[in-house]
Amino acid sequence: MRIAIAGMHIESSAYAAHRAGYRDFSVLSGSAVLSRYDFLDPAAEWIGILHARSIPGGKVLREVYDDFKQRILDGLRNAGPIDGLYFDIHGAMSVDGMDDAEGDLITAIRAVIGPDVLVSAPMDLHGNVSERFARAVELPTCYRLAPHEDAGETRERAARNLVAYLASGKRPHRAWVRVPILLPGEKTSTRVEPARSLYGSLSAVEARAGVTDASIWIGYAWADEPRCHATVIVTGDSPEVVAASASELARRLWSARASFDFVGPPGTLDEAISRALASSTRPYLISDSGDNPGAGGSGDVTWVLHRLLASSDRFAGHVVYVASIFDEAAVEVLFGHRVGDAVSVTAGARVDSRVSGPVQITGVLHGLHHGDPDAGRIAVIKVGGLHVIVTEFRKAYHRTGDFSAIGLDPAAADIIITKIGYLEPTLYDIATGWTLALTPGPVDQDLERLGHHRINRPMFPFDVFPATPDLTATMLS
Structure with missing residues (x-):
């Protein structure tokens, strides 16, 4: 055959x-x-x-x-x-x-x-x-x-x-x-x-x-x-x-x-951060679910990163990994520096700026890496306790190996914030606590906020069904 x-x-x-x-x-x-x-x-x-x-x-x-x-x-x-x-x-x-x-x-x-x-x-x-x-x-x-x-x-x-x-x-x-x-x-x-x-x-x-x-x-x-x-x-x-x-x-x-x-405890971003900072064990995982590339997110929505950088003093004394934003132009600038340099770069929202605009990241260049088949070149900028990952191209940080490959030990982090929904197996295995942060973006968990208008109605959970729909099987052969 x-x-x-x-x-x-x-x-x-x-x-x-x-x-x-x-x-x-x-x-x-x-x-x-x-x-x-x-x-x-x-x-x-x-x-x-x-x-x-x-x-x-x-x-x-x-x-x-x-x-x-x-x-x-x-x-x-x-x-x-x-x-x-x-x-x-x-x-x-x-x-x-x-x-x-x-x-x-x-x-x-x-x-x-x-x-x-x-x-x-x-x-x-x-x-x-x-x-x-x-x-x-x-x-x-x-x-x-x-x-x-x-x-x-x-x-x-x-x-x-x-x-x-x-x-x-x-x-x-x-x-x-x-x-x-x-x-x-x-x-x-x-x-x-x-x-x-x-x-x-x-x-x-x-x-x-x-x-x-x-x-x-x-x-x-x-x-x-x-x-x-x-x-x-x-x-x-x-x-x-x-x-x-x-x-x-x-x-x-x-x-x-x-x-x-929801498969995990949901909450707002602020609730997720408060829970993570109060946790006595590490690492605590926070899902930036609205821009999860593993579900179709653009991968460069800056809504979460804007808020993290605006309150970076909250993370003093903590090790926090933030994955990730992709921006080819920003990575080009960062690769013109050496590790340890003070840097300031505008990144993100080049593709998807509908939720929030580009963000200014000012800190110390913590790492430069290249050769990732998905991400291309990768830079890590340290802003206080935040370790912000900026990639050349789209990449989902959904495995512990994605972090360790760029010198960030997941076990050494107090908090890991990544664009994901439910935790994939290796992250799930190391999480001592977790919040599914209900953030805005292309894969917003609030479907009504997105505004479907081409699906066939009625549809649960958008509509009330006064009676059970016809669930009789159609024979196709």
Whole structure:
């Protein structure tokens, strides 16, 4: 059996001023694509086409999307006859001037490969799954953990299911349910209830005779398209069982809707700082959640940094890491100095100035670093107890290794303030205290403050439902 691998992987906030261009994507083509996967079944011939992956951000520039799309289509035409497509995507990509980018991409792919090729798609549970997309993909599946510690397992499951169906000669039945819920990931983490039990129940559903896969997409709340909603899809050999199981999971999700709450203790920035300074243990973590690059934030919103610098005397005697602001021009200036020099530089809000303007950072140059594949050159400026990280390009400081790589020992910090939502595993493991600061920005946790106007209403939590919506499964095959 011959199986092609292709995809574009990015999560895009409609509210970010950032636009994803070529530099944002890591691109593999041809046989190099296969290096991403260590689980490919040798019983199949795997054909790398193109895979482009970016950290989350704003919408993709249309010309960049069109180029990658064309390269995928050309690669598939040149690959010869194939039996299957492994479509490795995120599910929440937005493109300038377009709705349902993944739906557009798979529709164009179908025009090349035809209707008989089986398509399997491993996805993020924060994807937005349109009916158009679901009808074009026979074997979609998504993560069952948030944070996504099962990403590799999900990708392997998608490949295994595809090979199994190709070997059997059968085609799966699949049932799709649109659930009118739109919630941020920080309220739907599987570390806490009700998501923990809801996603934990999927393995039991999957074990039913006639079921191959059961998946719940909680959706991506910071896009603003008609496809933004939660989705349930169940696939398998029995149409009756997959339809009943999909409706059952949709009802469970709907019944739990009011129970979803923040995964960590929320608070204002000032409340977070007060808690951190009062903590008797270290390090204390503060999430600057409104500009989290890991969820689509622009990465250069200065709202938090303005406030930290304005009250820097509060941090006297403390070691505080602040990650981060990107500004190529500011880094160029800083690299004209030596470590230990007194410096003053304007930084941030070059891309996203809607919340607050550029900030003046005046202090001592603490460190200069280069070679980071994402951040490029990096400077650290010490302002009293604050260690402010300024990068050349966008970077999410979501792991302890991101700090230690530039000489900042996370264990030595009293407070770590970083642009993140829920804490990724290594930061979660070291945190002795934590506040999810409800800060403004492109991925604001206050969805009503953002002003969605293109989603299909009614939608929880924006609207009151006088009765339970129709959660009957639609059979797609």
